[in-house]
Amino acid sequence: MSEPRWIADEMVGRLARYLRFLGHDTEYARGLDDDEIARRAVAEGRRLLTRDRDLARRVPGAVLLTARDIQGQLRAVRAAAPSASFEVAFTRCTLCNALLAPWTPPASGPWPREVPRRGGGPDLLVYACVACGHLYWEGSHTARVRREVAAWLAAAE
Ligand SMILES: [Zn+2]
Numbered sequence: 001m002s003e004p005r006w007i008a009d010e011m012v013g014r015l016a017r018y019l020r021f022l023g024h025d026t027e028y029a030r031g032l033d034d035d036e037i038a039r040r041a042v043a044e045g046r047r048l049l050t051r052d053r054d055l056a057r058r059v060p061g062a063v064l065l066t067a068r069d070i071q072g073q074l075r076a077v078r079a080a081a082p083s084a085s086f087e088v089a090f091t092r093c094t095l096c097n098a099l100l101a102p103w104t105p106p107a108s109g110p111w112p113r114e115v116p117r118r119g120g121g122p123d124l125l126v127y128a129c130v131a132c133g134h135l136y137w138e139g140s141h142t143a144r145v146r147r148e149v150a151a152w153l154a155a156a157e
Helices: 010-021 034-043 053-058 070-080 140-154
Strands: 005-009 025-029 047-050 100-102 126-129 135-137
Touching: 005 010, 005 034, 010 025, 010 047, 010 070, 010 140, 025 034, 034 047, 034 053, 047 053, 047 070, 070 140
Parallel strands: 005 025, 005 047
Antiparallel strands: 100 126, 126 135
16 A cells, blocks of 8 residues: 655645645645646656646546535545545654654753653653654644544544
8 A cells, every 4th residue: 555645736735734744745836837736746646636627637646626624625535545544643744744753852952942841751752854843742732633633534524
């Protein structure tokens, strides 16, 4: 089973962010014209996620998203990739799509202000984006995303 690779057009940026939460390799095509989006999708073997019917028609394997809401869009993506995982995973940066790696707390110097110190820290798994350095860890935010995604995917059509 190969992981799905997506390229999301400008109109579905929120969906792109959630797919990255789920660990899906998702390029966000911000500021690109239709020709460039179509070219990249083919060149990089990515399936296009778009709300633009004409653009979807031009790109083989494109997923036309008719829903305006994130719930409907996510369900459409799952229908297009039924064997992919739709569980929150700490594998990709939601900001830039690069991979995450386990983060090692600083041996000396200040603790990053944004990372909670849970009982001194060793039980808190923190991940850092290898490209932009953004930090991720399990917390109320990830719990909320898990609940949201589960509810959206379980909701009736
Ligand atoms: Zn990043």
